[in-house]
Structure formats: structure tokens, C-alpha cells
Amino acid sequence: MAKEIVSENVKTAYDDFYKTHDEAWRMLGAKYKAYHIIDVCKGQSFKKVLEVGAGDGSILKKLSDYNFATEYHAVEISDSGVEHIKSRNIKNVVSVQEFDGYKLPFEDDSFDLIILSHVLEHVEHERLLLREIKRVSKHFVIEVPIDYKTNVDKRIKHFLAYGHINMYTPTSLRYLLQTEGFEVKQDLTSIIGPEVTRFNTFINQKKPDNIINKFKILAQFAVKNTLVELSDKLKERFANAYTVLCTKTDKQADIF
Incomplete structure (x- = not known):
């Protein structure tokens, strides 16, 4: 897959993203994202975990502190993110690599679990990334913000300031995943x-x-x-994030 599939301005933006770093804010957010990952994985045990789009490593740091797995790997699109992850010296992190946003530098079925937390909303070609993570793992935890609301098109400037180019609801994420051959095993809506x-x-x-x-x-x-406890409709309206544990299947919708 060609490296230039990632737009140059997107790559530049994320290269600089972690140069100005707010440790307290990122670690606070990571604490709850890690809680969500652990929650949807209850009853499961994973040894070898890869976080795709690992940012500055905050989530991996929390998961490592909680002894979630025995071995961690990270890939990240930004130079500044990779350097920050390495500087943390996180326990049981085996590898940290820069990647092109789509092609993972690993063999088929290399991992027990891939974590994709607050990544898909930033991805220009989301289905390509989903197909690639499906190649290298058996299980997946995916979390997205529930940004979609009525008249979201009137807040484009606000969301683009955060790099959010895709909008999701729980229903639309499940649709995307199911049409790419993922089966949702557990899910969680959160505020x-x-x-x-x-x-x-x-x-x-x-x-x-x-x-x-x-x-x-x-x-x-x-x-x-x-x-949010009253109905699925109210969950989609008021919840802030949606987390799923998925497995891959041999099924994929025939697109055209």
C-alpha cells in the first residue's frame, strides 16, 4: 500500500501534534479510555496487544499499570508521538514504530488484540485501515466519540479543529464494522x-x-x-463515546 495514501498535510499536522504536550489532560482522558477497554474485555485474556494510532502512549501506560496484558506494541503516524511513547519507558512495551497510517509492519494474525481508540474519526480511508487490522489480529477493541448530532454540519470548523473528519453513532459504527466482516461481542456507551x-x-x-x-x-x-439507560435512541443522542469488542469473521458484505 503506497505511503502517499496519507495526505501530506494530514501527516504534517500529526507530526507536530505531540510537540506541545499536556500530560495531565491526556492521562486523565486515557484513564477512562483504559477503563472502557477493560470493561468490554471482561472475561477475556490477552497476551500480545497492539495499539494502532497510539498517540503519546497514554492509554498503553494506563493499561500497563493495570496489568491488562503481558506484551504491548504500538504504531503511530506522528514522529512526536513515537518519541513520546519511547520516552515513557512503559513496562512490557516491546516495540514502538512509526507507520504510514494504513500498512501495519506485522505478519498475519500476529496479535491477540488490537486497540483502536479514538482513531477512526481521524482516518481518511477508514475501511482500508479496518481491513488491515483484521489481517493482523483476531480480536479488536474500537472506541469512537459519538460526534454525530442533528445539524452537525453547522459545526464543521469545531470538529476539524480536533481532526475529526468522520462522524459516528453506535448504529453507524456497527454498520461499518459488520460490512467489513467484524462481529461485535460486547459494547459500551459512556458519558x-x-x-x-x-x-x-x-x-x-x-x-x-x-x-x-x-x-x-x-x-x-x-x-x-x-x-441513556432509558432507550437506545437516547443513548445515541446523549452518550459521548461508544466502545466495542469485536472478532473477525470470514463474512464481508458484497459492495456492489
Whole structure:
């Protein structure tokens, strides 16, 4: 697969992405992403794990701290991300490599599990990446933000600022996965926790840290958490992320 399949401006953007690094914010987000991975993998045991699009290694660091697996590998599109992962000296990380975004430098069925956490929303050719991860592993944990809402097209500038070029709901992600020969075994919808919202509100956005704003954050979380339990429709409307554990099958939809 040709390296130039990744647009040059995309590669440049991600090369620079981890040069300015907010450790506390990334590790806080990684804590909950790792919790989600562990949650959907309950009852399963994995030895050899690859994270594709590993960013700065925050999720791998958390998983390693929790003794999730015995061996970890990472691939990442950005130079700055690769260097940051290596600098962490994460326990049981065997290899960290830069890759072209689509072609994985591993043999068929090399891994027990591939983790793809908050990656697909950034990928220009998502089906090509899904076919490649299917080649090298048997199980997969995939998490995406639930960005799609009515009138999402009026917020293009907002989402592009985060590099989100694809929009998902739980239903649309399952459709994508099933038409590429994945079978969903476990799934989880989640809401951003108060701890993360407080950090984003008071540290990132520098809003007043007072009892009224703290109460609003807790109240909003409680309401959303109640609503998402009522129906699948409300889950798709109010949840913030969707996580699935998949296995590969021999099935793939005939596209045309």
C-alpha cells in the first residue's frame, strides 16, 4: 500500500501534534479510555496487544499499570508521538514504530488484540485501515466519540479543529464494522465523567471554579446518565463515546 495514501498535510499536522504536550489532560482522558477497554474485555485474556494510532502512549501506560496484558506494541503516524511513547519507558512495551497510517509492519494474525481508540474519526480511508487490522489480529477493541448530532454540519470548523473528519453513532459504527466482516461481542456507551468535565471547564477553559459550576457539572452528568439507560435512541443522542469488542469473521458484505 503506497505511503502517499496519507495526505501530506494530514501527516504534517500529526507530526507536530505531540510537540506541545499536556500530560495531565491526556492521562486523565486515557484513564477512562483504559477503563472502557477493560470493561468490554471482561472475561477475556490477552497476551500480545497492539495499539494502532497510539498517540503519546497514554492509554498503553494506563493499561500497563493495570496489568491488562503481558506484551504491548504500538504504531503511530506522528514522529512526536513515537518519541513520546519511547520516552515513557512503559513496562512490557516491546516495540514502538512509526507507520504510514494504513500498512501495519506485522505478519498475519500476529496479535491477540488490537486497540483502536479514538482513531477512526481521524482516518481518511477508514475501511482500508479496518481491513488491515483484521489481517493482523483476531480480536479488536474500537472506541469512537459519538460526534454525530442533528445539524452537525453547522459545526464543521469545531470538529476539524480536533481532526475529526468522520462522524459516528453506535448504529453507524456497527454498520461499518459488520460490512467489513467484524462481529461485535460486547459494547459500551459512556458519558464524559464529572472529573474530566471539571478539568476541561476549570483548567482548560479557565471558567470560575465555584460551587454553582460544580453543581451544574454533577447535575448534567446525572441527567444524561439516567437518560441513556432509558432507550437506545437516547443513548445515541446523549452518550459521548461508544466502545466495542469485536472478532473477525470470514463474512464481508458484497459492495456492489
